[in-house]
Amino acid sequence: MLDPLRAAAILFGYYVLTLFLLPLALRAFTPVPREVARKVQHVAYALSVFLLLGLFQHWYQAVTASFVLVVVAYPVLAWWEGRPSYRRLLNDRSARGGELRRQMLYVQLAFALLIAVFWGLLGPAWRPLIAVAVMAWGFGDAAAALVGKYCGRLRIVHRAVDGAKTLEGTGAMVAFAALAVFLTLFFYAGQTWWVSLAAAALAAPVAGVVELFSRRGLDTLTVPLATAAALVPWFLLAIVQGW
Numbered sequence: 210m211l212d213p214l215r216a217a218a219i220l221f222g223y224y225v226l227t228l229f230l231l232p233l234a235l236r237a238f239t240p241v242p243r244e245v246a247r248k249v250q251h252v253a254y255a256l257s258v259f260l261l262l263g264l265f266q267h268w269y270q271a272v273t274a275s276f277v278l279v280v281v282a283y284p285v286l287a288w289w290e291g292r293p294s295y296r297r298l299l300n301d302r303s304a305r306g307g308e309l310r311r312q313m314l315y316v317q318l319a320f321a322l323l324i325a326v327f328w329g330l331l332g333p334a335w336r337p338l339i340a341v342a343v344m345a346w347g348f349g350d351a352a353a354a355l356v357g358k359y360c361g362r363l364r365i366v367h368r369a370v371d372g373a374k375t376l377e378g379t380g381a382m383v384a385f386a387a388l389a390v391f392l393t394l395f396f397y398a399g400q401t402w403w404v405s406l407a408a409a410a411l412a413a414p415v416a417g418v419v420e421l422f423s424r425r426g427l428d429t430l431t432v433p434l435a436t437a438a439a440l441v442p443w444f445l446l447a448i449v450q451g452w
Contacts, residue, residue: 216264217274223260224278227253232299244358248351254316255347258340259397261320268329275320279313286310308426315429319343323437337398338444341408342437344393345416349386350428353420356381371424382420386436387413400447408443415439 211219228250235246265271286309289295299309323342327335357378365374387409394405419435420428 342433344389345386346432348389352385353382383417386416
């Protein structure tokens, strides 16, 4: 393990590269649509959880480091939102700005809660569940947005559903969340294929339903937390059985 300051510097460098420089490069040098660039950034953000789990020796160091981005970037974004270059260079969909700051807070809060509970409270044996929950959200939500936007035809109309969500998008959410859960457990946690598949079949529908009914961007927080909660009984069984 690295010392905490060096680990935090690596984490911050990753955030600068993937959440700022990468989107700017995509906008400046490629014809990638704005929504695709936004979801590339979204997936890169989700992948940072592996740095939080791998760079720090103690859970409280990871929680503290997870807010490095907030402390630095929040006031910068708040200042930048009033300038024309903000809309031109960054992908903020809200009318008055603030979406990026709000989503950043949701992500870091989700990371902090998952780490505090499934590492700090329950112990290191539960750490893979943090990565599983974040990957289900990261890849599932990105797939839901892109498939819904470019392929969605069957709109889901319900007073509890926020925005123009589609059956195709929700199906993509479930499918990619399942794939992310399976691959994370199989390759990262070292589980057998059948255990990983069973967990994916259990967690993905929960992630899909929670994403569908989450409003105002709260799926960033609700999906990883709900996915982790859904897998708690499975993880207890896995620990008891020694899988």
